[in-house]
Amino acid sequence: MAEARLAVRGLTRRFGGLTAVSGVDLDLHDGEVHAVIGTNGAGKSTLINMLSGEIAASEGTIRLEGRDVTRMPQPRRAKAGLGRSYQRTTIFPEFTVLENCRLTAQAQMRPRPWRIWEPAQRCQASLERAQEALVRAGLAEQAQRSAGSLSHGAKRQLEVAMCLATGPRVLLLDEPLAGMGAEETERMLGLLQELKTGHAVLLVEHDMDAVFRIADRITVMVNGSVVASGTPAQIRVDPVVRIAYLGEEEHA
Numbered sequence: 001m002a003e004a005r006l007a008v009r010g011l012t013r014r015f016g017g018l019t020a021v022s023g024v025d026l027d028l029h030d031g032e033v034h035a036v037i038g039t040n041g042a043g044k045s046t047l048i049n050m051l052s053g054e055i056a057a058s059e060g061t062i063r064l065e066g067r068d069v070t071r072m073p074q075p076r077r078a079k080a081g082l083g084r085s086y087q088r089t090t091i092f093p094e095f096t097v098l099e100n101c102r103l104t105a106q107a108q109m110r111p112r113p114w115r116i117w118e119p120a121q122r123c124q125a126s127l128e129r130a131q132e133a134l135v136r137a138g139l140a141e142q143a144q145r146s147a148g149s150l151s152h153g154a155k156r157q158l159e160v161a162m163c164l165a166t167g168p169r170v171l172l173l174d175e176p177l178a179g180m181g182a183e184e185t186e187r188m189l190g191l192l193q194e195l196k197t198g199h200a201v202l203l204v205e206h207d208m209d210a211v212f213r214i215a216d217r218i219t220v221m222v223n224g225s226v227v228a229s230g231t232p233a234q235i236r237v238d239p240v241v242r243i244a245y246l247g248e249e250e251h252a
């Protein structure tokens with residue numbers, strides 16, 4: 001198999017006496033949706049926060065395309081190609097959909113203050129990136145609407161578009177389906193399917209039907225540790241997962 005875009009080894013995070021994430025190994029490959037599932041408090045948010053650089057790891061390593069980014073601060077990690085969408089809404093509601101996207105695109109571009117002619121070029125480049133991201137996220141027709149007027153589902157699509165506008169190669173998606181109706185879920189799943197091309201996608205999600213439909217690989221966490229990792233078909237019949245996570249009795 002090709003080298004993982006993101007390779008995580010022995011990742012651990014302690015909060016005082018509590019080990020929230022314990023020795024997690026994880027590989028994210030280009031063209032794959034890799035879902036991380038687990039009961040409440042299993043450590044999924046702590047894991048994604050360590051991967052994006054929002055909280056520091058206590059132990060272990062995170063390699064992005066072969067480069068050790070474990071100690072790299074979040075903004076530099078984002079510039080290096082790690083994009084993240086959030087559970088909470090991070091959009092500016094009074095700005096247009098396009099402006100929201102352009103702001104994240106521009107934030108990723110390295111300013112070079114000594115080149116006085118560059119601001120205008122950067123502006124144009126970030127606009128183009130933002131427009132491309134909106135097309136990919138299926139929001140091109142809403143570009144001039146104020147972001148606050150979008151439906152809940154479209155706001156979540158905008159979160160993904162804002163992440164895409166940063167030009168990531170690895171996408172970390174934190175519950176992109178939360179609070180969505182059936183139709184919005186279908187649209188988002190279509191988008192995730194399409195986003196696999198050219199990206200490695202990590203999906204933390206509670207909607208199990210959606211996870212089993214969309215994921216190429218599923219990693220199951222219980223109490224901070226990985227108890228199983230495999231294809232949806234493998235996870236569905238894994239006895240450890242059935243007992244520890246799906247709550248089934250051994251004889252079921």
Ligand SMILES: Nc1ncnc2c1ncn2[C@@H]1O[C@H](COP(=O)(O)OP(=O)(O)OP(=O)(O)O)[C@@H](O)[C@H]1O
Binds near residue numbers: 015018019038041046
């Ligand atoms: N900043 C913190 N300080 C102390 N304990 C924390 C902190 N963040 C998380 N924890 C604890 O770490 C454990 C894992 O929490 P985490 O939020 O990562 O789980 P989760 O799988 O994302 O849960 P959920 O599905 O409910 O979002 C929990 O016991 C939680 O209480």
